[in-house]
Every structure is written in C-alpha cells, then in structure tokens.
Amino acid sequence: MHEMAIMQSILEIAEGEARKHGSKRINRIKLKIGEFRGVVKDALEFSFDVLRVNTPAENAELEIETVPIRAECPNCSDVDISINDFTMICPNCGAILSITSGREMEIEYLDLE
Amino acid sequence: MHQVTIETGIMEANDHLAGHNRELYDEYGVYVINLMSAPGAGKTSVLEQTITRIKDDYKLGVIEGDLMTTMDADRMSALGIPAYQITTGTVCHLDARMVHNALHNFDIKGLDLLFIENVGNLVCPAEFNLGEHLKVMVYSVVEGAEKPKKYPVMFHEASVVLLNKIDLIPYAGVSLEELRRNVYSVNPEAMIFPLSCRTGEGFDAWIDWLRTHLNAKIAGKGLVGKS
Numbered sequence: 001m002h003e004m005a006i007m008q009s010i011l012e013i014a015e016g017e018a019r020k021h022g023s024k025r026i027n028r029i030k031l032k033i034g035e036f037r038g039v040v041k042d043a044l045e046f047s048f049d050v051l052r053v054n055t056p057a058e059n060a061e062l063e064i065e066t067v068p069i070r071a072e073c074p075n076c077s078d079v080d081i082s083i084n085d086f087t088m089i090c091p092n093c094g095a096i097l098s099i100t101s102g103r104e105m106e107i108e109y110l111d112l113e
Numbered sequence: 114m115h116q117v118t119i120e121t122g123i124m125e126a127n128d129h130l131a132g133h134n135r136e137l138y139d140e141y142g143v144y145v146i147n148l149m150s151a152p153g154a155g156k157t158s159v160l161e162q163t164i165t166r167i168k169d170d171y172k173l174g175v176i177e178g179d180l181m182t183t184m185d186a187d188r189m190s191a192l193g194i195p196a197y198q199i200t201t202g203t204v205c206h207l208d209a210r211m212v213h214n215a216l217h218n219f220d221i222k223g224l225d226l227l228f229i230e231n232v233g234n235l236v237c238p239a240e241f242n243l244g245e246h247l248k249v250m251v252y253s254v255v256e257g258a259e260k261p262k263k264y265p266v267m268f269h270e271a272s273v274v275l276l277n278k279i280d281l282i283p284y285a286g287v288s289l290e291e292l293r294r295n296v297y298s299v300n301p302e303a304m305i306f307p308l309s310c311r312t313g314e315g316f317d318a319w320i321d322w323l324r325t326h327l328n329a330k331i332a333g334k335g336l337v338g339k340s
Contacts, residue, residue, distance in 0.1 A: 002236070002240060002241070006240070009127070013121050013123070014119075021117060037266060038236045038237065086265035086269070086298070087298045087299070089297075089298060096301040096302060105124055109119060110117045111117075112116075
C-alpha cells in the first residue's frame, strides 16, 4: 500500500501550490498515472479519502487519468506500438522496444479557489 | 477559481533525496546495490552466500529493511559485516529518506560495496529510487512462472535477476527456460543468473559478474547499471 505514501506526496505538493497562490481551498486535483507504474487507482482514491481530512483538499475532487503503455521500435520507427501484456519486444521484428508513455506519475493541474 | 498547471512529478521529493544519496555514495566511492524480491524469495540467503564469497576481497556493508525485527542485520553481523537495520513499522518499502537517515547513523566511508536489502515486496519498492547504482532482484522458481507478467514494473526495473532455488525446479512444475523467457519478455536486457543458495550451484557466474563490476568501479572505469 505505497499509494498512501504517494498520496501524501501529492497532497503536500498540492498544499504547497495552494499556499503559493494564496488559496485556502483546492477544488480539484487532476493526476496522470501511467499504466506501467505500480500504482492502483482504487488504492490511490482510498488513500485520498483518508488523507484529505482537515487539509485544503478536504472537499476536492480527485480525477485520475490512466495513461496506456505505448512504445516505439528502433527498427520499425514509424510504428507506435500499444503494449497489452508488458512484452517489451517488437511484435514485427523482435527488437527491444523503448517505452514512450505509460511511466507518468504527475499532477497535471489543480483547481484552486 | 483558477487552474494551476503543476510541473512537479509526484515522486520528485523522493527522487531529490535519492540524488543526494547518490552524491554521497559517489563521494565515498561506494557501489550500491538495491536488492529486492517477494517475501521468502531468499534475499537474505543470497546476500549471505554472496558476502561469504567476496568478503575477503572487498569492504562490504549492508543496510537491511524490514517491517519488524533486527534478525536480518544480526545474520549479516554474524558474517563480520557492518550492518544497519531499518525497521519500517508498517511501511511496505524503503524510500530515499529512510536510507538517507540511516546514512547519518551508519558509516559507509571506506566501503567498496553497500547492499541495501529492501522490504520483501514486489510492488512498492519498484517505485522508490534509493539512489542506488544497480537494482538486483531475487526471483525464486517456486513463485511460479507468471510472476514477471504479474509484477512487470519490478521486473522491468531490475538490471539483474537472480533466479533462486533452482534445486527445487523438479518440484516447482516450471522449467528454467520458461522462467527466463518470461523475465526477458518484460525486461529483454535483464542479466539472469540461475542459482541455488542450498547447493551453491550457479553462484560462480553471478560472483564473477559482480567482481568484474566492482573491479571496474575500483579501477575508476565507470559504473554500469541503471538507477
């Protein structure tokens, strides 16, 4: 359940931003979490419900966008490959793929009052 | 109401401290390995067997991470190796801050190699960079062949996978070939060393590779491995 630690970080960053902008209330937190991160959306939402109490984000809405895993092949360079089963080998030529998205773990934006 | 775009990564606080840890390791010339696995895969036994084979040639230290008890640090101390135990309480992984704090109490000056044995867990430790030079995973054959697909992040992050307990292959219902294939599909660049702590089989290849790595470090030829 490292989602608790991750949500703690998210709230610290969000509260810091709210303070910086002179805001006492966070209305919305939008996250982008890649599929190739070991983070479970439900656990993150649960952690948010536990940790938001008595913070500026107490009544905030949490939106989590899941970013699918995509990769490119060094040989078949025009092909944008969608990865379903975490196989990091090109289905066309067998080369090792490099991940282009799916490793995101960021706060995209906050809505502050 | 206004929208604020944030450019800070969620893990930045941890990554920042991990960067500090790395500076410290490099300043003291200590090569650092983050050892990870599921509970019971044999991290501590692999460490004991590895240490026994190289301790006369290198100055070693160990930081142990566990929820409770100092048993693992005691096992390392029994080998004559300086060891420091981090007990995380209920936390399922080590993070850069815990290691940073440990470094205030545990002198790594003069060491060639520091092992950090992470909390037994295949999910959480993969997300927390400790500033290490190399991530090594222990994957025991009795865990089943599908583990890499179930825990792809950890298997993808590890540069070295030690396939432990190969003496149990006849009873595990898996083949070494299948295990290798499944690790490679998630991490085609992984170095895989099948071995057994019980019989000692396979340790020569792993130890040779590790020595080559360390000697390159000591000779100042640069370090291999991703962090």
